[in-house]
Amino acid sequence: MNKKTIKDVNVKGKKCLVRVDFNVPMEDGIITDLTRINGAIPTIKYLSEHGAKVILCSHMGRPKGEFNMKYTLEPVARKLAELLGKNVAFAKDAIGEDSKAKVAVLKDGEILLLENLRFYIGEEKNDKEFCEKLAAHCEIYVNDAFGTAHRAHASTAGIVQYGFVKDAVAGFLIGKELDIIGGAMENAKRPFVAVLGGAKVSDKIGVISNLIEKVDIIIVGGAMAYTFLKAQGEEIGDSRFEADKLDLANELLAKAKSKNVKVLLPVDNMAADKFAADANAKVFEGNIDVGWMGLDIGPKTIKLFSDAIKDAKTVIWNGPMGVFEMEKFATGTKAIAKAMAESNAVTIIGGGDSASAVTQLGYADKMTHISTGGGASLEFMEGLVLPGIDCLNDK
C-alpha cells in the first residue's frame, strides 16, 4: 500500500480522530455480531499503547441526520471497554459541547467514542462546516473504516479533502484489506477463480468487467446467472433476470472469451413454483419450465463449481448462489462456502451476504480473509478509487 499508516506518524500525545466502522447489528440494544468491533481493535490498541489520545467516531444505521436513540453508539462504547479491558469514555454528541469537553480532558492513551456521526445531516452530505467542527477535535486523522471507504462522507474523506486535517493515515484494518484484496488482484497465485452471485448483473458489471482482466475462471450463480443464461438463449421460466442487460451479458461473455477467461454458468438449477420458503422445489437440467423460477444452483452445478474451487490457488467470492435466506434454497451457497473452506487456496470473502453465510456456517476461521466491507471491496475489485483511501497521505 502506498499510503501512510499509523506506524508512519508519531502519535504520542496527539489527538487522533479515528474513523472506525462500528455499524454493528443490534437487537433490543444487544450487539449481535462483534466482527466490526474486533476488526478495529488492533488499531485502537496500538494508538492507545503508543500514547495517543484516541477519539473514535463511526456511523450506525440510517438515522438520517437526526438524533435517534435507537441508533446510539453508547452500547458499543460499553462493549469495546469490555473487550479491551480498559475504560472507554462516551460523548453524547459528535461535534457539540459534550464531545468538546471530553476531548479537552482526554489524557495520553485514553479512549473516547463520539456519538453516531449520522445524527448530523452534514456527515453524509460531506458538509464543509460539519467537517471543520469534526476536525477541530484532532491533530491526526486515522481512517480504519474499510466498510465506508467507498463513500466520500465528512468523516471518511471530507475533513481531509477540505484541508482541515493535514496528517491523514490508514489504520491496520484498512491496511490489511488493501494488502490482501489488492495482493490477490495484482499478484494472485493461479488458477485465480472469482465466484459471483447475488441479485443483479447491473450491480456487478464493473467488477465482472475488471475481473475478466485478472482471473482465469469466473463462476456466476444467483439470480445474476439467469440473465446470462437467457442471453445465451436458454429458457429460464419465471426466474428473475434483467431484460435490459441481455446484450451486456453477451458482451461480457465475449470479452471473457477473447481473454481466455472461462465463465462457468449453472448447468442445472433448483427451481421453485413460487418465491417462498415453503415452495415446491424441483431440479431442472437446462431449460426451466414456465411456472418455475430458479432460486438456487442444482447438484451438478454445485459439483462443477466446487471442482473449479478445489483446483484454484486463489478464490474470491461475492454474492450468494441462491436465495440463501430460505433454507430450501441455501444449499448452493453453503456448498460454495464449504468448498472454499476445504480448499488450500487463498480464500477471500468480499463482505456482505457471503460473509454472513460463511460466518453462520462456522467457516470463518477457515478463510484467508473475510472483508469487512461489501460495497467497498466490490468497488476496490472493480478498480475504482475509494475516496476514504485516496484522501490519505502518500508514503
Ligand code: AMP
Ligand atoms: P446481492 O445484494 O446482489 O449480493 O444479492 C443478494 C440477494 O440476492 C439475496 O438476498 C438473495 O436472496 C438474492 N438472490 C440470489 N439468488 C437469487 C435468485 N435465484 N432469485 C432471486 N433472488 C436471488
